[in-house]
Amino acid sequence: MTPAETVADLAAELGQLLPELVALLPEPVADATTGSSQHHKVTGSPAPWHAEAAGVLFTIHAGVRDLEQDLIYVVSGQLRDRRGGSDGNTLAALAAITRLVHGAPETRTRQVQATLSGWIHAACQVRDIGRAERWIPIHVPAGELPPACPYCSTYSIRLAQESGRVRCANGRCRDIEGNPPRGRLDRNQLNGSALIAWRDGRQTYYG
Template identity: 65%
Template sequence: MTQPEEVSALVAELRPLLTQLAELLPEQVADAARGSTQHHKVTGSPAPWHPEAGPVLLTIHAGVRELEQDLRYHVAGHTGAARGGSDANTSAALDAIERLAHGVPDDVARDAARRLGRWIEQARQVRDVGESERWIPIHVPKAQIPPACPYCRTYSLRVAQESGRVRCANPRCTDERGERPSGRIDKNQINGDAMLIWQDGRTIYYSPREAS
């Protein structure tokens, strides 16, 4: 995967997390340490605010705009006009980041990917989002080729170490329903072969007895 492709994949990961964070803002958190929400009205409470999601969301909104300006400066020699604070402007900035990543040196695109990855991790660490997982390539025995994605035929599959969930890192990949492919790793109960079981029911066998 090239650096611009990695940036696009990370932008695709970040977008739904921003939506989840925004959806948390009308909720009052009963216990920030546990991340649980209370749905009854809090007497005398200030404007609705989620003490974990709110600051993270603001950090990402500001950071996305700063990243767009940094990339634009490398491409065009200027930062461009400042964007407003709306969600639509954040989405437009993410669109621009994907485009601009194709016009900057690899080290600059690599830094952009690092910043996007950091925001993704911060969002997933919010308890009511609760998706903090490390995604790594699928393990196969030495000298063997990892399984290709059955939908886009690229070697872009990643597995979450904690849960065994599987997804394709190719941002343009969709399944037959037009959705981002998702599945899980399991083992055949008869012979121990590793299997990828996809959400649409498709099953793929790979690397006998070597599930991650």
């Protein structure tokens, strides 16, 4: 997997996490000091606010736009008007980033990769994110060992059944870029064998 392809995968994963962060933000409520409320909130109670999710979400919204602007300048030598602040514009900026990296130097593309990985890691650390996902050991035929993590050599690889995302459950484990190992199930295009494509470019074959 090339650095540009990895950026595309990371951008897609980040785009999937954004609605989960938005869902944790509060519903509109009236000023609690007035004693009224909306949307069936308890009268007089403080407005709910997931500060952790909000902080990460706003950091990503601003950062994605900054990253797009930087890549536009790197690729074209020009500056363009910054996108507006809607969720749709954030997704559009992510899509633009996946195209722009094809014209950027590989070192810059790897920096983009690390930046996106950092945002994904921050989003995944937010309480309640991904709580519906069930992380299980990777299934292998009876009598065979599951694939070992290529970074810590333990059998701590876990799979999210719904999304196909993969991670190492060893909290101390780090990939070659210093991030918690995360990847995605994939297939070898030559022979169809199963593999894990890790974010830092490494691949683990099994099965």
